[in-house]
Amino acid sequence: MQYNTNIIVSVDVIKALSDKNLNSSIYLMDDSVWGSYGKGGPDLVTLCVPGQTIKWTCYAVDLQTPLAISRIDFIPAFGYLPGGYQPATGTGLQLTNPDYFEWSGVVPYYLIPNQKYFYRLQLEMGEGKNSTMHISTAAIMIKA
16 A cells, blocks of 8 residues: 655744845655654755655745745765665655645655755745755655
8 A cells, every 4th residue: 555645844934034034034844654764954854765645735834925845856876766666856856736835756766775865946936036946955765
């Protein structure tokens, strides 16, 4: 039986915009049945299995400024992907909600167990030149 995992992305948008970064204003949590670590900050590592669906949903803490996930890209482990696999822009993740609040994707079968696969989570908040920010510190890890 495959369990879906939800990753909640909560952002204090006012703090992020005033600090011009997400480091101390983003809070990641998940409901992985296999566990995770780094909950409550930008360094969440979610344990998962191949074939499993992962869904990212974002929420703004202040509710005054709109928040949207604009991209999720996986960073190749060790700078490369296993032979025969093309680097994926957008990583096959699909926009689930047309308002960009939710994105989802399926964990590929070729990923190596116990290896962290970091992803770049890009968010858009409000308008202006500093309104798009990202983190690259969160990861998924295949359960052995």
